[in-house]
Amino acid sequence: MENPTLEIQLKTLPELPGVYQYYDANGTIIYVGKAKNLKKRVSSYFNKTHDSGKTRVLVKKINSIKHIVVDTETDALLLENNLIKKYQPRYNVLLKDDKSYPWICIKKERFPRVFSTRRVIKDGSEYFGPYTSGKTVQTLLGLIKGLYSLRTCNYDLSEAKIEADKYKVCLEYHLGNCKGACEGYETEAEYSNNIQEIKEILKGNFKDSLAQFKSQMKTFAEEMRFEEAQKIKEKLEILENYQAKSTIVNPKISNVDVFSIVSDESYGYINFLQISYGSIIRSHTLEIKKKLDETDLELLELAIVEIRQRFNSNSKEIYVPFNVDIGENIKVTVPQLGDKKHILDLSVRNAKYYRIERFKQIKITDPDRHVNRIMSQMKTDLRLHEEPRHIECFDNSNIQGTNPVAACVVFKNGKPSKKDYRHFNIKTVEGPDDFASMEEVVYRRYKRLLEEEAPLPQLIIIDGGKGQLSSALKSLDALNLRGKIAIIGIAKRLEELFYPNDSVPLYLDKKSETLKVIQHLRNEAHRFGIEHHRNRRSKMALNTELETIAGIGDKTVVDLLKHFKSVKRIMEAEFNELEAVVGQSRAQKIYSYYHKK
Structure with missing residues (x-):
């Protein structure tokens, strides 16, 4: 040192x-x-x-x-x-304080107001949150307003001012949204009881409120106060409907934080679910950019601390996909089955969906980052020494053993570069020999690139198994390119990737983006090869005996076939009939050829 x-x-x-x-x-x-x-x-x-x-x-x-x-x-x-x-050190993952999340505030005052805010003031008021969605806050406030009559004014409702008749009830009282605490129509004890029930609902506990409303409804019914009983029944339906939508797991699972992680080469996506009385009361996914190839364990531990600080969580238990070390006073559970595993799987699914959505956004807003991520992922998945920015894929086509051809398609930065596509007519191979054909086209392709001093690909993909791969390798050996270009073979429905001198194939995740790029390459090579093969066969079909006649070209053959419909009718045609279609000179050649025969 x-x-x-x-x-x-x-x-x-x-x-x-x-x-x-x-x-x-x-x-x-x-x-x-x-x-x-x-x-x-x-x-x-x-x-x-x-x-x-x-x-x-x-x-x-x-x-x-x-x-x-x-x-x-x-x-x-x-x-x-x-x-x-x-x-914010350069080599650490980026963590930012986000103070723009909404909270629900229960104000510290006589007859407390309940409202949403983005500013937390340390004045003794109670704050619930923060919530990751303003829509969630509005839904909860709407639920509370439907269940309880609370004041919305900002008057100082001290005992002295109420007794002095300082205030008069407003329109909210006449609409039934407020019980008129400002004129002493509601006691502080009654109001405080409602506030306690609201606090339990915000914590996800509906049990006490449901029991309270059911008891009130029964009392009103027994006293023949059916109109008031009906109003309580409507509130019960509102609360039960909300509870049914929010309860997703066993109600016994309460005061638990759930964390899961999905990651790729450049980013980690950590999902957080907060569970209270079987309901998800908070959901958030944090995206962290890797700086030093951090492991999932490192990212998850860092994210857990950050998220619990950010959302002011005091849960004593967390569910995670693998064991983490985040302190002595927190119980760490790695669920294996049952309701706990179900909720962890839900968290993983949320992280995956968030990652997919981010990819879609990035593809539109930052295409370079999208390409860089895919290239980096392919480098890792395919065990390459460098990113495969330039890939070439070869495919043979010799349907029914006729007109053997081969196709070479080129992808640059994960996308087709159609101007660089090439097709080959097999010249040195007699009959349908895929191995020899592959050896020929690979040799011809890279011999030409070397002669022209054109850029070589970082990856060659051979559509075929070990035999096709071995044939391609012979050509690379002959050109002294072995080891300078990575080469793999694909066999059987894209399930197996073969590497030189490795008898054990590599199996890719069927949902991976690397496999999707390879599938696209292989499909393009197959389509391009079949298209060229079809064109050759069509051309061969027109190579009739007419074309062997000296002085008769393709255009003349096409004109004759259009008019006479078949070669037999051309053979049997009179001179003047041929002359009317192709002129005297060419008519004489065709007529003489067939009549001499």
Whole structure:
């Protein structure tokens, strides 16, 4: 190590939990990380070779290290999260504070108002949320308004002012939306009871409110107050209908946070569901851009801390797809079956849908990012050394053993480049020999590219199994291109990918984007090859005996066939009939040819 200061800092690091910060030569913080053991974790950056090029670049830029020792790993998680948000280091995943989420506020005042807000003021008021959707907030407020009569005015309803008749009831009272607390028509105890029920509903607990309304309805019915009983019945229906829509799992599952992750080469998508009394009361998906090829475990742990802070969650249990370490006071459950597994699967599905939607948006708004992501994914999936920006796919077509041809289609950045498509008529092979035909066309294609000094592809795909792949490899060997271009063979319904000198095929996920690109390539090669084969067969069908007559070309043959409809009628035609169609000179040649025979 060339930096003596850095070497001393490494040697003096404590073997305790904490947070470390890397600085570059300019004194700028470039990375923040947490560790159970600071000495071991930080030393690992310098005493081993990293697979990731990004990590190698980071290590080269580290000029000095600072660290903060904490009591527990939970403290380290929280401190790491806060430092990342504060300094936004270049090599950390991006975490942003988002303070624009709506809340439902129950104001600290006599006869509290209930309303939505995006500003949290620490004045003793109670806030529920934040909610990820304004629509959810409006639905809840609409439900509360339908169930309870609450005031909407901002008067100071102190006892003294009410007793002094300072206020008069407004239109809301006459419409039945408010019970007139401003004139003392409703007691504070009655109003407070409604507020308590509203708090339970906002927590997802409908049980107490349902029981309360049913009891009221029964009392009114017994007292023959049927009109009031009917109003309570309508409120019950509103509440039961809302509960039916929101309850998705076992009502016993309460006060639980659910987290799942779906990731690709560049991004991680972490879905969060908050469950209360069997209902999803919050759903949010966080997109995190990877900076140092972070694992799903690293991303999920970071996201859990961030999301729980952002949404002020105090749940004592979390459901996750694999074990995570986020603190001593939280129960971590990895569901295997039943209702718990069902809710985790739902979270995974939400993360996948969010990822798909983001892809659609990115494809429109940022096509370069879309292409870069697919290329990076293909590089990983197909075990390549570089991204396959230029791919060529070969397919043989010799239907019924006639007119053997081959097609070469070209994709650039994952899309067809039709101007670069080429077809080949097989010249050196007699009969239907797919292996020899493949060897010929691959040799001809790359011999020409080398002669013209044209760019070579990063990937060659051979439509066929091991035999076709071996034939193509012979040509690459002959041209000294073996190892310079990656080459794979596809066999049997795109289920198997064969590599040179590897008897075990690779199977791709049938839903992967890599497979979709390969399917598109193969379909294009097949279509282009069949089209050329069909054209050749059509041309051969017109190669009648007429074309063997000296001085008679394609246009003359077509004109004659259009007029006489068959070769037999042309053979039997009189001279003057032929002359009327093709002229004296050519009529004489055709008439003489057939009559001499």
